[in-house]
Amino acid sequence: MSVTLDGHTLFDDQGLTIETAGPSRTSLERGAVGLDGTLSIDLGKQVATLRQTGLLRATSRSAMQTRIALIKAFIDGQTHTLVTPDGRVHNHLRMDTFRQLAERVGGPGIVVDYEIVYTQLGS
Numbered sequence: 001m002s003v004t005l006d007g008h009t010l011f012d013d014q015g016l017t018i019e020t021a022g023p024s025r026t027s028l029e030r031g032a033v034g035l036d037g038t039l040s041i042d043l044g045k046q047v048a049t050l051r052q053t054g055l056l057r058a059t060s061r062s063a064m065q066t067r068i069a070l071i072k073a074f075i076d077g078q079t080h081t082l083v084t085p086d087g088r089v090h091n092h093l094r095m096d097t098f099r100q101l102a103e104r105v106g107g108p109g110i111v112v113d114y115e116i117v118y119t120q121l122g123s
Contacts, residue, residue, distance in 0.1 A: 004083045004111055010071050013085050015113075016054040048120040050082070050090060053101075059109040066114070072098050092122035 003011040028041040058064035074080055074095045082090040101113040 006080050019051045021049045050118040056112045064110045081107040093118040093120055
């Protein structure tokens with residue numbers, strides 16, 4: 001099984017990592033003159049973020065640019081579904097950033113290291 005985003009196979013499995021952070025709770029802490037202690041206001045559960053890193057491979061620079069453009073098209077403010085090779089399904093993801101970390105010649109073409117950050121807007 002491969003990595004898919006909304007059913008599209010855009011990513012290579014080699015070197016793929018997905019890290020999940022959150023959800024978490026946040027609070028607002030305030031002190032007031034004349035009061036002994038701190039007022040703590042619970043702001044509730046905050047959204048989770050996912051960080052995906054990996055390698056993209058293409059036979060030429062123009063093929064790589066096309067591949068990256070296809071991925072960047074998902075930075076559209078809509079929610080998407082990411083399925084990993086081990087069958088985990090991450091729903092309600094908004095792709096926030098795509099960063100190209102490095103580019104090099106590798107084997108019969110070009111290899112790009114990348115990082116994508118998603119925000120999970122629901123459960």
